[in-house]
Amino acid sequence: MKKKKLNLxxxxxxxxxxxxxxxxxxxxxxxxxxxxxxxxxxxxxxxxVGIALDYFDVAFFKDWIRIIWYSxxxxxxxxxxxxxxxxxxxKGDVFTEFFLMSIATIGAFIIGEYPEGVAxxxxxxxxxxxxxxxxxxxxxxxxxxxxxxxxxALVYRNNDYISVSPETVEIGEKVQVRVGEKIPLDGILxxxxxxxxxxxxTGESKPxxxxxxxxxxxxxxxxxxVIEIETTKEFKDSSIARILDMVQNATARKxxxxxxxxxxxxxxxxxxxxxxxxxxxxxxxxxxxxVFRDWLYRALIxxxxxxxxxLVISIPLGYFGGLGAASxxxxxxxxxxxxxxxxxxxxxxxxxxxxVTKGVFKIKEVKAIGWEESDFMKYLMAMEEQxxxxxxxxxxxxxxxxxxxxxxxxxxxxGKGLKxxxxxxxxxxxxxxxxxxxxxxxxTETDSIVESIVLVAIDNKFAGYVVIADELxxxxxxxxxxxxxxxxxxxxxxxxxxxxITQQVARELGIxxxxxxxxxxxxxxxxxxxxxxxxxxxxxxxxxxxxxPVLAASDVGIAMGGLGSDVAIxxxxxxxxxxxxxxxxxxxKIGRSTRKIVWQNIGLAFGVKVIVLILGAGGxxxxxxxxxxxxGVALLAILNAVRLQKMQWK
Numbered sequence: 001m002k003k004k005k006l007n008l009x010x011x012x013x014x015x016x017x018x019x020x021x022x023x024x025x026x027x028x029x030x031x032x033x034x035x036x037x038x039x040x041x042x043x044x045x046x047x048x049v050g051i052a053l054d055y056f057d058v059a060f061f062k063d064w065i066r067i068i069w070y071s072x073x074x075x076x077x078x079x080x081x082x083x084x085x086x087x088x089x090x091k092g093d094v095f096t097e098f099f100l101m102s103i104a105t106i107g108a109f110i111i112g113e114y115p116e117g118v119a120x121x122x123x124x125x126x127x128x129x130x131x132x133x134x135x136x137x138x139x140x141x142x143x144x145x146x147x148x149x150x151x152x153a154l155v156y157r158n159n160d161y162i163s164v165s166p167e168t169v170e171i172g173e174k175v176q177v178r179v180g181e182k183i184p185l186d187g188i189l190x191x192x193x194x195x196x197x198x199x200x201x202t203g204e205s206k207p208x209x210x211x212x213x214x215x216x217x218x219x220x221x222x223x224x225x226v227i228e229i230e231t232t233k234e235f236k237d238s239s240i241a242r243i244l245d246m247v248q249n250a251t252a253r254k255x256x257x258x259x260x261x262x263x264x265x266x267x268x269x270x271x272x273x274x275x276x277x278x279x280x281x282x283x284x285x286x287x288x289x290x291v292f293r294d295w296l297y298r299a300l301i302x303x304x305x306x307x308x309x310x311l312v313i314s315i316p317l318g319y320f321g322g323l324g325a326a327s328x329x330x331x332x333x334x335x336x337x338x339x340x341x342x343x344x345x346x347x348x349x350x351x352x353x354x355x356v357t358k359g360v361f362k363i364k365e366v367k368a369i370g371w372e373e374s375d376f377m378k379y380l381m382a383m384e385e386q387x388x389x390x391x392x393x394x395x396x397x398x399x400x401x402x403x404x405x406x407x408x409x410x411x412x413x414x415g416k417g418l419k420x421x422x423x424x425x426x427x428x429x430x431x432x433x434x435x436x437x438x439x440x441x442x443x444t445e446t447d448s449i450v451e452s453i454v455l456v457a458i459d460n461k462f463a464g465y466v467v468i469a470d471e472l473x474x475x476x477x478x479x480x481x482x483x484x485x486x487x488x489x490x491x492x493x494x495x496x497x498x499x500x501i502t503q504q505v506a507r508e509l510g511i512x513x514x515x516x517x518x519x520x521x522x523x524x525x526x527x528x529x530x531x532x533x534x535x536x537x538x539x540x541x542x543x544x545x546x547x548x549p550v551l552a553a554s555d556v557g558i559a560m561g562g563l564g565s566d567v568a569i570x571x572x573x574x575x576x577x578x579x580x581x582x583x584x585x586x587x588x589k590i591g592r593s594t595r596k597i598v599w600q601n602i603g604l605a606f607g608v609k610v611i612v613l614i615l616g617a618g619g620x621x622x623x624x625x626x627x628x629x630x631x632g633v634a635l636l637a638i639l640n641a642v643r644l645q646k647m648q649w650k
Contacts, residue, residue, distance in 0.1 A: 101124060348531060413430065
């Protein structure tokens with residue numbers, strides 16, 4: 001099938017083309033649309049009524065009335081399949097399961113077994129409804145990604161700022177951005193300084209503070225005061241536009257898994273058809289009392305028995321059971337094929353912030369020098385109360401009550417920190433550059449700390465420091481251990497956070513391969529390098545907008561559904577609704593159990609089919625055997641699939 005670039009419509013659950021197979025059969029109808037169930041319901045009611053009328057031998061239910069009744073029951077579920085078979089034939093693909101079911105059920109009508117003809121198509125229709133529900137369970141469009149794009153730009157033209165579309169802004173124009181607004185285009189900062197939330201690009205919650213002349217990127221959110229920038233790129237070349245484009249191209253490169261039955265039917269169907277022809281005509285050369293009508297009748301029974309209904313339904317039912325089991329465990333698969341894909345994963349790539357860490361800054365360590373910790377923190381909290389920075393918020397969550405400590409004359413020193421007076425003492429709070437600028441000696445031990453560190457000086461003497469870090473999720477470490485146990489040996493961490501922090505988190509978790517300071521295109525490049533080895537089957541776990549391109553490019557994209565961005569959730573193939581990384585291990589186990597049961601169903605259906613087909617060819621099988629070979633095996637497959645709901649995964 002020719003690959004095409006992703007269109008937003010392609011991911012819309014209402015799109016008629018969604019999840020259609022190469023043979024053109026459509027699985028895209030919405031499962032919660034009652035109209036999709038009407039054909040099966042009508043056929044089922046008419047079939048039950050017809051069987052009841054047959055059983056009680058009702059006088060009027062004879063001959064043409066009976067034929068018309070069952071024909072009407074057949075049409076809602078049978079006509080779409082016959083139509084698909086005809087369309088496939090016109091395309092040159094004759095031997096599909098649609099063709100086989102069509103001639104088998106029409107054959108059932110020819111030999112007078114009308115209920116069987118309807119039942120075969122009804123079971124197939126029910127199987128399709130199960131498959132639709134599995135495929136479309138949580139699929140929705142990717143238009144949420146467009147919400148990231150700035151809607152307007154305030155451009156300085158004709159001595160005034162006017163609102164225009166970002167697409168119309170040219171390189172070199174001056175743009176004003178107010179507090180809380182998104183940067184519309186890439187550029188350089190003209191204002192003295194600025195603080196930006198870059199989560200849309202890096203996925204990291206810590207804002208970046210930059211000075212005049214430094215680069216700013218489209219999609220970042222201005223956190224502090226009105227600023228001005230000078231554009232350096234057109235919108236189509238901006239950071240957000242590139243992310244959109246990468247999602248489109250990466251999704252286009254993702255191949256769709258073709259379910260086993262599609263391949264098997266291409267072999268099974270022509271064999272069955274030619275065997276039926278052989279059953280009809282070959283006995284002419286070997287049987288003395290050959291009667292064409294008798295052998296045609298036997299061949300038609302052979303075709304009814306050989307109808308792959310149980311095969312067709314057992315597969316989606318198995319996957320549906322797996323999807324249900326996953327949902328009960330807080331894991332959402334966006335289609336049956338991703339259950340299969342999870343069983344093949346041997347390389348796991350993960351983001352850091354929000355994936356294995358909580359994405360919330362907390363105090364990791366308080367080191368007071370020459371002060372009681374409680375008094376030291378009261379001075380620090382009095383200063384940080386004046387700030388809205390996420391690190392300041394983390395410090396303000398400290399357990400001490402500092403109401404009797406009040407900061408005055410607080411001033412911000414750009415890029416360094418804060419200076420003020422607390423209870424008559426001069427307080428400096430910030431980084432090492434602030435301390436050195438005020439001739440305050442800083443212990444060398446602070447140089448080895450890779451997390452965010454807040455240094456404090458009281459009355460021009462170093463008083464201590466506070467280490468702020470993003471906490472690991474409770475199950476993060478056990479997840480890595482469990483992944484190794486299930487055979488995932490190659491684990492890699494890619495993060496937009498600085499490399500030193502990324503490496504430390506990787507060491508704590510036991511991950512040998514980690515890289516930090518990466519933009520979305522860098523993450524995508526790393527995954528593309530891994531994909532050059534065709535033996536690598538890659539799953540990526542992320543939660544941010546910046547992870548969307550990599551989620552789309554991976555064999556399986558896994559998103560954290562609680563704290564994750566809408567874009568990551570829409571782009572991913574698997575959603576962890578509880579944000580627990582350990583659920584990834586559970587998803588792998590559920591995928592493997594599902595695949596095992598699917599193959600058990602295939603073996604059961606195929607094994608019974610072969611036995612009854614042989615009996616049918618010898619004239620030893622009746623329609624009752626055909627019913628068991630078709631309906632009975634399908635029911636056994638249902639019961640086997642239900643077992644997935646009862647299994648426990650740890």
